[in-house]
Amino acid sequence: MLEPNRYAILKGKKQHRKKINVLDWSPDDVSKGSYPHFMLKEIMEEPEAVSKTLAGRILPSKGIIKLGGLELVKEKLNQIDYFYLISCGTAQHAAKIGEYLFEEWGGIKAKAMTASEFRYLEPVLTERTAALFISQSGETADNLAALRYLKKKGVLTLGITNVVGSTQARETDAGIYTRCGLEIAVGSTKAFLSQLAVLVMLALYLSKKEWPLTEKKKILEELEHLPEKISEILKSSAAIENLAKKYKHFNHFYLIGRKYNFPVALEGALKLKEIAYVHAEGMPAGELKHGPLALVDKNLPTIALCPSDSVYDKMLIALEEIKSRQGVILAIANSHRQEIKKIADDVIFIPATLEPLSPILSVVPLQLFSYYLAKQLGREIDKPRNLAKSVTVE
Numbered sequence: 001m002l003e004p005n006r007y008a009i010l011k012g013k014k015q016h017r018k019k020i021n022v023l024d025w026s027p028d029d030v031s032k033g034s035y036p037h038f039m040l041k042e043i044m045e046e047p048e049a050v051s052k053t054l055a056g057r058i059l060p061s062k063g064i065i066k067l068g069g070l071e072l073v074k075e076k077l078n079q080i081d082y083f084y085l086i087s088c089g090t091a092q093h094a095a096k097i098g099e100y101l102f103e104e105w106g107g108i109k110a111k112a113m114t115a116s117e118f119r120y121l122e123p124v125l126t127e128r129t130a131a132l133f134i135s136q137s138g139e140t141a142d143n144l145a146a147l148r149y150l151k152k153k154g155v156l157t158l159g160i161t162n163v164v165g166s167t168q169a170r171e172t173d174a175g176i177y178t179r180c181g182l183e184i185a186v187g188s189t190k191a192f193l194s195q196l197a198v199l200v201m202l203a204l205y206l207s208k209k210e211w212p213l214t215e216k217k218k219i220l221e222e223l224e225h226l227p228e229k230i231s232e233i234l235k236s237s238a239a240i241e242n243l244a245k246k247y248k249h250f251n252h253f254y255l256i257g258r259k260y261n262f263p264v265a266l267e268g269a270l271k272l273k274e275i276a277y278v279h280a281e282g283m284p285a286g287e288l289k290h291g292p293l294a295l296v297d298k299n300l301p302t303i304a305l306c307p308s309d310s311v312y313d314k315m316l317i318a319l320e321e322i323k324s325r326q327g328v329i330l331a332i333a334n335s336h337r338q339e340i341k342k343i344a345d346d347v348i349f350i351p352a353t354l355e356p357l358s359p360i361l362s363v364v365p366l367q368l369f370s371y372y373l374a375k376q377l378g379r380e381i382d383k384p385r386n387l388a389k390s391v392t393v394e
Contacts, residue, residue, distance in 0.1 A: 037381045039185035039275070043367050044234060047227035049180035049190040050360070053197045060224050063216035065205045073174045076156050077206060080130040083110040086118050086146050087134040090188040090270060094195040095134050096263035097359050101203035105219075105356060108208060115142035119149055130156040132202075136183060136191040137389065138166025147171055160198050162191050176202065185382045186389050187275045189367050192267065193230070196360050197223070222354050226361070229351040233364045236348065237372075240365055243330065243346055244372035250301050250328075253278065254292065255366075256285040257305035258314060264305055264359045268366035274384050276374040285311075285318040293321060301328035303369075304344070305362050308334040309355040319343045332365050 035041035057066050070077065083102055085095035095112035102110035113121075115133075119142060131150050133143050138161035147157055147168065159168045159175035162183065169175055178194035200223060204216065253272055257265040262284045269282035283292060285304070296302070302322050306315045319329055323343055331344035334352040341347055348365045374381050 039187055039371055039381050042183055042185055042190045046190045046193050047231045049194050050197050051227045052179045053194040058220045060217055060220035063213045065201050067176055067205050069176045070174050079128055081128045084131045085112045086115050086131055088115050088140050088142055090192050091134040093263040093267040094192055098199040100260055101199055101356055106203040106207045115146045119146040125153055125155055132158045133168055134160045134195055135168050136162050136188050138163045138168035160195055186384055186387050193360055229361055233350050237368055240368045241372040244369055244376050248376040252300050253280040254302040255282040258285050258311040260356055260359050261305035261362055264363050267363055271370035275370045276377055276379055285315055288318055296322055296325045296327040298326045304331045306331050306333040307358040307362055308337055308352055332362055
């Protein structure tokens with residue numbers, strides 16, 4: 001029964017009380033406004049989305065991270081030394097980056113697993129094992145099946161999701177909302193960045209390492225500055241659109257990266273497939289010489305993620321290998337690395353940041369490139385064929 005000032009849920013003659021969840025979106029969120037597609041609108045909302053994810057959760061001046069959704073299980077979390085990071089699709093690429101973050105910054109063993117595969121395994125579980133489920137919608141069927149399996153085993157379960165009151169949010173023991181606002185386009189963009197921001201905070205929050213206060217402050221200050229750096233990248237959208245026009249006649253792409261940017265290469269390849277319907281493969285740059293290099297020629301361009309990090313020089317070696325085989329190279333690099341223009345055919349320059357934070361910036365040009373390539377090819381961008389926003393069936 002629903003009336004202007006009250007409601008009641010009846011089963012027979014008995015009235016049941018239910019918790020009220022307030023939706024965290026407004027009517028403006030379901031309008032494209034001045035944008036031709038929701039996907040472009042949501043990419044342009046990324047600085048605000050990351051700001052919302054971080055808001056009230058980091059105090060850079062004190063080196064403090066507050067994650068209220070985990071406080072009730074904080075004591076249990078202190079006993080955990082192994083995490084499974086379980087997810088699907090774009091969230092799986094976030095999980096892979098989370099694996100690196102947990103191990104490098106958290107000092108915690110972690111393994112990213114595809115939910116559809118994990119549910120059929122017999123994982124080794126102990127009282128010191130926990131699982132983190134990542135999902136934009138919180139309704140992903142394979143995630144939920146794996147979640148219920150682990151709960152029966154008595155494993156502590158956490159969730160990262162964007163939708164308040166979703167099934168995943170209700171069924172996990174504790175969790176963190178990304179708070180990035182409603183995402184309508186099937187291809188996830190701003191939710192991915194918010195998931196990465198949460199994973200950074202979570203790795204530091206759970207960290208078993210002894211962090212000097214000055215170092216922790218530096219990381220949180222840089223995290224706080226990421227929205228303005230994303231905004232700077234978005235100003236290059238017209239130049240990226242021109243690159244999409246230049247590359248629209250190619251039917252296949254390689255995307256390569258190393259360390260933190262290998263999963264970004266996977267995500268970029270996924271975006272090209274799901275939005276532009278173009279075949280693309282993401283891979284670790286070090287694997288090129290173990291087989292994939294055989295396909296490189298003038299008809300197979302490579303998009304290379306080359307931020308100024310601990311593996312930058314290794315990436316340049318991979319680019320030289322491609323160039324020597326007449327391969328076409330589109331590089332994404334930091335602004336001070338002008339020398340890369342001698343190797344790459346085209347370069348998209350982005351601001352520099354700390355290495356573990358670089359995926360939050362390096363993925364943005366890939367999202368824009370995929371969007372504009374899809375637009376050039378006349379694709380149905382917001383609702384690509386054969387796909388759905390929330391995958392609620394196996």
